[in-house]
Amino acid sequence: xxxxxxxxxxxxxxxxxxxxxxxxxxxxxxxxxxxxxxxxxxxxxxxxxxxxxxxxxxxxxxxxxxxxxxxxxxxxxxxxxxxxxxxxxxxxxxxxxxxxxxxxxxxxxxxxxxxxxxxxxxxxxxxxxxxxxxxxxxxxxxxxxxxxxxxxxxxxxxxxxxxxxxxxxxxxxxxxxxxxxxxxxxxxxxxxxxxxxxxxxxxxxxxxxxxxxxxxxxxxxxxxxxxxxxxxxxxxxxxxxxxxxxxxxxxxxxxxxxxxxxxxxx
Amino acid sequence: xxxxxxxxxxxxxxxxxxxxxxxxxxxxxxxxxxxxxxxxxxxxxxxxxxxxxxxxxxxxxxxxxxxxxxxxxxxxxxxxxxxxxxxxxxxxxxxxxxxxxxxxxxxxxxxxxxxxxxxxxxxxxxxxxxxxxxxxxxxxxxxxxxxxxxxxxxxxxxxxxxxxxxxxxxxxxxxxxxxxxxxxxxxxxxxxxxxxxxxxxxxxxxxxxxxxxxxxxxxxxxxxxxxxxxxxxxxxxxxxxxxxxxxxxxxxxxxxxxxxxxxxxxxxxxxxxxxxxxxxxxxxxxxxxxxxxxxxx
Numbered sequence: 001x002x003x004x005x006x007x008x009x010x011x012x013x014x015x016x017x018x019x020x021x022x023x024x025x026x027x028x029x030x031x032x033x034x035x036x037x038x039x040x041x042x043x044x045x046x047x048x049x050x051x052x053x054x055x056x057x058x059x060x061x062x063x064x065x066x067x068x069x070x071x072x073x074x075x076x077x078x079x080x081x082x083x084x085x086x087x088x089x090x091x092x093x094x095x096x097x098x099x100x101x102x103x104x105x106x107x108x109x110x111x112x113x114x115x116x117x118x119x120x121x122x123x124x125x126x127x128x129x130x131x132x133x134x135x136x137x138x139x140x141x142x143x144x145x146x147x148x149x150x151x152x153x154x155x156x157x158x159x160x161x162x163x164x165x166x167x168x169x170x171x172x173x174x175x176x177x178x179x180x181x182x183x184x185x186x187x188x189x190x191x192x193x194x195x196x197x198x199x200x201x202x203x204x205x206x207x208x209x210x211x212x213x214x215x216x217x218x219x220x221x222x223x224x225x226x227x228x229x230x231x232x233x234x235x236x237x238x239x240x241x242x243x244x245x246x247x248x249x250x251x252x253x254x255x256x257x258x259x260x261x262x263x264x265x266x
Numbered sequence: 267x268x269x270x271x272x273x274x275x276x277x278x279x280x281x282x283x284x285x286x287x288x289x290x291x292x293x294x295x296x297x298x299x300x301x302x303x304x305x306x307x308x309x310x311x312x313x314x315x316x317x318x319x320x321x322x323x324x325x326x327x328x329x330x331x332x333x334x335x336x337x338x339x340x341x342x343x344x345x346x347x348x349x350x351x352x353x354x355x356x357x358x359x360x361x362x363x364x365x366x367x368x369x370x371x372x373x374x375x376x377x378x379x380x381x382x383x384x385x386x387x388x389x390x391x392x393x394x395x396x397x398x399x400x401x402x403x404x405x406x407x408x409x410x411x412x413x414x415x416x417x418x419x420x421x422x423x424x425x426x427x428x429x430x431x432x433x434x435x436x437x438x439x440x441x442x443x444x445x446x447x448x449x450x451x452x453x454x455x456x457x458x459x460x461x462x463x464x465x466x467x468x469x470x471x472x473x474x475x476x477x478x479x480x481x482x483x484x485x486x487x488x489x490x491x492x493x494x495x496x497x498x499x500x501x502x503x504x505x506x507x508x509x510x511x512x513x514x515x516x517x518x519x520x521x522x523x524x525x526x527x528x529x530x531x532x533x534x535x536x537x538x539x540x541x542x543x544x545x546x547x548x549x550x551x552x553x554x555x556x557x558x559x560x561x562x563x
Contacts, residue, residue, distance in 0.1 A: 087563065088472070089455050138288070147395040148341065150366040156338030253469075255563045257367060257395035261435050261469055 007124040008037040010208045012218075013132070015042050015169025016069065018192020019049030019102065021058060023202050026222035027191050028062045034206060034218075040121065042169040043069025043134040045114070046102040047082060048192055049227060050234040056110050068117035069134040069170065070141040074099070075106055076115030085141050088254035095252065097237055122163070126209025128182070131163035135170040144168050144187055146175035147259035154185045165213065167205075172196070172249075173260060174203050176215045184213050191220065194247040196256075196264040200224045201247075282493050283542035284519070287507040290341065291561055292334040292366075292536075293521045295513035296358070297321045297346030303373050305403075305414045307443045309522040311481040312347045319525035320514040321347070324354035328361060330512040333536045335365040341561070342368045345521060350376040356384050359396065363388060369397035369562055371439070373414070374422035377429070386432040397562055399437045399473065400426055404444050405461035413443055423465070430467045437471040437562060438462065473563075476556045480522055480549040487548035496545075496554070505559045506543045510536055519543035520550075521560045 012031035017024050031039055041064050046052040059066055068076070070083045082099040086092045119140060121132040136142035137157050154177065158166055166185040173196065174189030189195060189203035201219045208214040228244045239250040248265040249256075256264070298319035301312035310319065331342065342362045349355055349370050362368040377385070389396040400422055404410040407419040414422075429436040438458055445454060454474050462470035479487030501507060506519035516530045517539035523529035528546050532539035545554075552558075 085563075087474075087557075087559070089453070090459070145395075147393070148367040150335070150338075150340060150394065152335045152365065153338045153340050254471075258389070258397050258435050259395045261471070262433050264469070266469060 005122050005124040005129070006038075008209070009126065010036050010206065011038050011040060011123070011125065012036040012204060012206050013040045013042065013167055013188045014064070014191050014204045015188045016044035016047075016071075016172065016190035016192045017041065017055050017059075018044060018047050018190065019052040019055060020192040020202070020227055021049075021051065021054040022224070022227050023191045023220060023222045024055050024058050027202070027204050027220045028058060028064075030218060030220060031204070031206070036206060038123075039064040040132060041066045042132055042167065042188060043067040043117070044071040044170070044190075044192070045069070046075060046106055047071050047098050048240055050230040050236060052102050052106045053110055056113070065121060066117055067121055067132060067134055068114060068119055068140070071099075071102070072114040072117060073140060075103060075111050078111075083141055084252070086252065086254050091252045091254045094237060094239065098240070101234070101236060125165065125207055125213065128164040128184075128209065128213060129162065130165040130167060130207075131158070131161045132167045134168065136168060137161045137166070141170065143171050143255050145171050145173065145257050145260055146177075146187070148257040149185075151177065151179060154179060155183070158183055158185070165207070167207075171255075174205065174217050176217070182213070184215065186215050189217065193243055193249075196249040196260070197247055198265065199247045200245065280493065282491055282496050282501075282545045284501045284504045284506045284545055285542050286540045287502045289334065289337050289339050289510055289536070289540070290508040291343060291505070291510075292330065292339045292341075293343045293345060293509065293511040293524070293560075294327050294330060295319065295322060295346065295511055295521075295524045296327060296344045296349045296352050296355070298514055299347050299525070300351055301346060301348040301373070302351065302375060303348070303415050303418055305482070307413060307441060307477060307481075307483055309478055309481040310525060311484070317347065321352060322512065322514050324352075324358060326512070326514070327354070327358055330536060331358075331362050331365055337536065339366055342366045343371065343521070343561075344368065345371040348373055348376065350381070356388070359385075359388055360392075363392035363394055363396055367394040367397065369399060371399045372401070372425075373418065374400035374402070374425035375418060377425040379428060382425070382428040382432055382434075385429070386434060389434055396434070397437060398429055398434060399439045399562070400429070401439050402426075402458075403440055404448075405457055409444050409447065426462070426467065427465065430465075435469050435471055437473050439473045439475065441475045441477055443477050475560075476552055476558055478522060478549045478552050480547065487552065489551055490548055491545045491551045491554055495551075499554070504545075504553065505561065506545075509560075510539050512536065522549055523547055
């Protein structure tokens with residue numbers, strides 16, 4: 001018997017929160033004002049920012065449906081690293097700093113809760129079958145950047161996943177592509193850090209059912225200075241704080257494809 | 267009376283295998299082992315004289331790209347030898363970029379101002395990223411050229427400058443071949459990063475590869491992977507589980523073993539090569555031990 005899917009008309013979908021409680025709070029407030037039926041988060045609640053435990057009550061109180069990201073899986077299973085897959089030693093250094101801080105400051109209860117989260121979620125948006133994941137449907141830490149994800153691959157992932165719409169996050173930069181036959185793929189962006197465009201805002205995505213699926217990227221201005229100051233107070237790397245204040249990525253640049261890398265400052 | 271030769275089954279030989287999981291990366295061995303340089307550590311013993319692995323003709327490369335698109339490939343790599351010796355390099359890059367993000371691996375000695383302009387135009391027009399990997403083994407010209415040949419450093423560094431000036435953010439690829447002569451605290455990565463920043467490259471991209479006992483260093487290593495060594499290891503993480511290489515004489519699972527008889531998986535089409543790959547070569551042990559990937563990241 002086919003799986004019975006929850007059906008929605010309009011949903012808000014968030015990507016990596018990266019311990020950015022002020023941004024999450026702002027995004028939740030914004031989404032509530034936009035008449036959405038449900039809220040989804042595609043995983044990676046921790047990393048990068050300060051006080052990781054602060055995002056959990058916000059997500060629970062808002063009734064957000066949360067998926068497990070690679071960071072969440074690592075924290076839940078007590079892994080020694082974030083499984084971000086860097087080979088560049090500079091990126092690895094910062095990934096280690098971030099993971100060690102997040103692991104230490106995430107409560108055992110929250111870590112255990114991360115272990116209960118699903119890897120995928122299927123819903124129906126009008127007539128369309130939506131498949132949500134963190135990295136890709138096949139790998140939790142696969143990067144699907146706009147300039148490195150062929151439409152042929154997206155069609156394959158949709159066919160194998162028996163879906164019309166694929167939603168992912170993990171890279172940190174949003175994009176949307178309409179495919180043949182009314183299919184769509186979108187990276188919903190992240191709330192945890194700006195997307196390497198020289199502005200401090202972050203982004204989430206609203207999808208609205210209809211004959212043509214509407215995919216709207218929503219900018220979220222938030223109190224980034226509070227976030228930056230708290231990161232400094234917690235002794236997190238100055239390079240991370242710089243990203244929050246300037247909007248330019250300073251670390252973890254290894255996996256950026258040429259087009260995305262060329263657009264950034266570093 | 268003629269006796270039939272016994273057929274050795276793989277399990278009888280004890281050679282472990284990597285499963286085929288999916289086709290993520292298609293490598294095209296475009297110029298075989300035809301190269302204008304003759305580096306002392308070359309992974310497939312490329313050089314300017316009589317390549318032992320023939321270049322691929324343009325039509326075969328185009329067929330492979332079309333087949334890979336149908337199979338949902340994620341990225342395509344053009345390699346050799348030196349791919350910029352191939353007369354169809356620019357149209358093949360254009361075709362490949364219409365299908366998937368494409369990387370070309372070069373020694374950087376043949377990219378003129380005009381070629382750099384052509385690459386910039388391709389990159390600008392394409393929806394997917396064009397990645398250009400330029401090989402350099404040391405930031406010091408003398409040390410580098412001892413490995414890569416006289417004049418190689420100057421030409422490659424000029425290419426990095428040309429590409430950088432056009433916003434093409436090349437990936438400088440280095441091996442650890444000269445590490446023994448660099449006993450300082452500054453590792454290979456940091457040395458290259460400092461060098462590129464000093465050259466005005468504000469977005470330095472560096473890939474470090476281990477040295478393999480293959481090609482011109484064949485015979486350096488003799489130890490091989492065993493089933494026991496792979497106990498508990500997820501073989502799907504090996505790049506040969508999701509990589510295939512089209513060469514003039516068949517399809518392989520590993521870019522650095524292309525052309526080696528023991529590594530050939532198919533004489534013809536890509537799909538026929540979708541079967542487990544033997545981990546028979548000492549290079550497989552290096553790959554497993556170092557966790558390296560030939561892919562960009």
